[in-house]
Amino acid sequence: MRMKIALDTARALKYLHEHCYPSVIHRDLKSSNILLDANFNAKVSDFGLAITDGSQNKNNIKLSGTLGYVAPEYLLDGWG
DSSP: OHHHHHHHHHHHHHHHHHTSSSOEEOSOOOGGGEEEOTTOOEEEOOOTTOEETTSSOGGGOOOOSOTTTSOHHHHHHSOO
């Protein structure tokens, strides 16, 4: 069951990154932002911190996310 949830979540992120125009970057993916329907299909939620690719300049970035879920390299240089 956990593998199915992880795969559903990965597929959702792949869709947002590769098949949406412009690409959507979630920026706050964590377990509480993954909802499950009656058949345990994972749905990504809470796009409050999301940006579209290109909407934020690398030199003018504001760190965002939830401590404990943010990648260490993102904390170090703000980009990852």
